[in-house]
Amino acid sequence: MSMVRVLLADDHTLVRTGLRKILEAMPDIAVVGEAGNGLQLLELAEQHRPDLVLMDIAMPGLNGLDATERLLHSQPQIRVLILSMHQNEEYVRKALRHGAVAYLLKDAALMELEQAIEVVLRGETYLSPAVSGGVLSDYVQRLRRDEPAQAALTARQSEVLKLIAEGLSTKEIARALDLSVKTVDTHRSQLMRQLDIHEVTGLVRYAMRVGLISP
CATH class of the missing domain: 3.40.50.2300 (Response regulator)
Incomplete structure (x- = not known):
């Protein structure tokens, strides 16, 4: 070890x-x-x-x-x-x-x-x-709420989430996916609202947990 x-x-x-x-x-x-x-x-x-x-x-x-x-x-x-x-x-x-x-x-x-x-x-x-x-119970319940949310993500949302978690900027994501910067910002906002995660660090941890990126 x-x-x-x-x-x-x-x-x-x-x-x-x-x-x-x-x-x-x-x-x-x-x-x-x-x-x-x-x-x-x-x-x-x-x-x-x-x-x-x-x-x-x-x-x-x-x-x-x-x-x-x-x-x-x-x-x-x-x-x-x-x-x-x-x-x-x-x-x-x-x-x-x-x-x-x-x-x-x-x-x-x-x-x-x-x-x-x-x-x-x-x-x-x-x-x-x-x-x-009750803290652990609250935490587990939030994780459980997160899991079905991932299944409801569109393919495009999953792509954007993966690139955010890999550390790409909004402009870099827009270039990689051939989207406008405004569209990427919209996807980012929708992801945070849908997953109830309101900071990039949380999106990174979530993407790791559901297997979109490796630690």
């Missing part, structure tokens, strides 16, 4: 030091960098191309939620695990909407951290039992 490359993002040095020691004691885990804020995390992610990021929410400069969204816009294959002191369900929902695949409280036991990492590396979602409640 290849080593899992991990980045840590937390504005507390002692927290990062403790996490590093815990992670480096796990098999097949390599901590490739530490960031004290969201902007530094984005720089390190571009440099190291990690598989997994352990992300705090409350960080100076750029918080963990916004950093997650920006990170996944450029590297959608990365798995982001939020480590937070906030137990409020609204934080959990925001984390999921911004692209995180796991939410764990900082007072969780070591065994739970290991379990969460194992789950997300399998491509699944993990929520700490202390915060899940």
Whole structure:
């Protein structure tokens, strides 16, 4: 098994030091960098191309939620695990909407951290039992609403979605499909409305999930 490359993002040095020691004691885990804020995390992610990021929410400069969204816009294959002191369900929902695949409280036991990492590396979602409640149910229901929506996409919509997910600009998509820029914009708006996804990052993740593009 290849080593899992991990980045840590937390504005507390002692927290990062403790996490590093815990992670480096796990098999097949390599901590490739530490960031004290969201902007530094984005720089390190571009440099190291990690598989997994352990992300705090409350960080100076750029918080963990916004950093997650920006990170996944450029590297959608990365798995982001939020480590937070906030137990409020609204934080959990925001984390999921911004692209995180796991939410764990900082007072969780070591065994739970290991379990969460194992789950997300399998491509699944993990929520700490202390915060899940109705959040996981809401999230699953939204995913289920998304699935039939894909079947209802026209062939042209699927083409546009695929090219958006591959990172092409509106003008590039228009040239590739021999359409006007206005028509491509219309397709993009229809996709977002139909799939109830309102940012490009979400469209990328959706296209990956339904197999239009590979991670």
